[in-house]
Amino acid sequence: MYVHAVSPFICDPVEKLDGLKSDLKNYTDFFFRRVNKFILLSLMGVPRCVHGKNIGTSTAVFLTTENGNLGDTENVLHQIYRENSFPKPFNFINTMSNTASFYVAQSLKSLGRSITVSSRNVSFERGLELAMADFELGVISEALVGGVDEAVFSREYFVKKYDASYHDVKLVEGSSWLYLTPERFGAMGKITDIRTFDERDAAIRWAGEAAGTRTVFAFGILMTPGEKEIWRKKCHEGSEFDYIAEHGYYDTAASFAVSTFIESGDGTSLIHVNRNAQGQYVVLACEKY
Structure with missing residues (x-):
């Protein structure tokens, strides 16, 4: 698979989304009204990656993520177990992390396959393997493969999962993408x-x-x-x-x-x-x- 464009994007943990929305408008005219942080992060990397590229309407999207939509999942669990109430519909719907890959495909006006991939600690690698298999089978001719995750907010979770000190690692939020085709000409x-x-x-x-x-x-x-x-x-x-x-x-x-x-x-x-x-x-x- 040949890489024709990349977009490495990271930022400090975000609380207010206005900054992300404002930055995103510099790269796309896609209308995004009711979106959460995970969806915004997913969108942040893609327009940068394909800016100036004439991508096809059948471009496949492989969004890889370890944790998916942490923010809304936390909100929904808080509403159910702490507030003893039904979750808000918008929060509940957006706990489905596959919603983000749909938004990415929609922003690109792509009618190709749109898949969210998660595989413990090697999600990005597995997403690339799926894209590679589809290229070899001739199922797709263009693909966007990205890794998107919010910063982990639980110190206990981080230490238990990685056996590493929470204070030794700077935790960031990221959305990094590769635009891939089977053609070498013009590749980077x-x-x-x-x-x-x-x-x-x-x-x-x-x-x-x-x-x-x-x-x-x-x-x-x-x-x-x-x-x-x-x-x-x-x-x-x-x-x-x-x-x-x-x-x-x-x-x-x-x-x-x-x-x-x-x-x-x-x-x-x-x-x-x-x-x-x-x-x-x-x-x-x-x-x-």
Whole structure:
């Protein structure tokens, strides 16, 4: 799959939506009246990504997210269990995270497939795999694949899930997208492969064979300092893109790492190493031109 446009977008946790709405109007004339933060975040990355592009009406949308619509889900649960009342219809409807991918497709006037993908800690990678399969089958000719998540607001949840200190990581909100086609002409990069491994040694061996002299490595949040050190010793001693330390973290931040590297990163290729909830290693390789 060849990358023809990218849009890495992150921001500090947002409470008031007016700023996002105002910024979004600079890129699109799409009318968005009753939308929530998750939908706005989803829309923030897309117009930037396709700005100036003449995309087709059959463009597929793969919106990947770890948590979906956290804000409205919290509101609905509060209304039910704290206020002992029925949830407000608008809040209740928007707890369906697939609503966001519908809005994205609608803003693009796309009649193609629109899918929301979630897979514990490797949602973006799984979304890319689905798009890759559809390209290989000839089902689609254009696709937008993005990672969208609100900042995690629960310290207890963060520490339990990632076994990491809440204070050691800057939590941000993000919406990073890639515009993909099977055509190389005019491309700025390529998603070369995505592999899943049960064992570390197999993953390291494959990544070492895939790496070149100017390959940059990046690691997901479940890769502990000890894990990273093993990879450095066995697989690479070159450059590393620590996007979490440099820019902050949201749960589909791999999308930000890939889009940022292709847009402005050093080196000619990136290998991103992540782990899922089952302890498997998910390795993504991409190139920039």
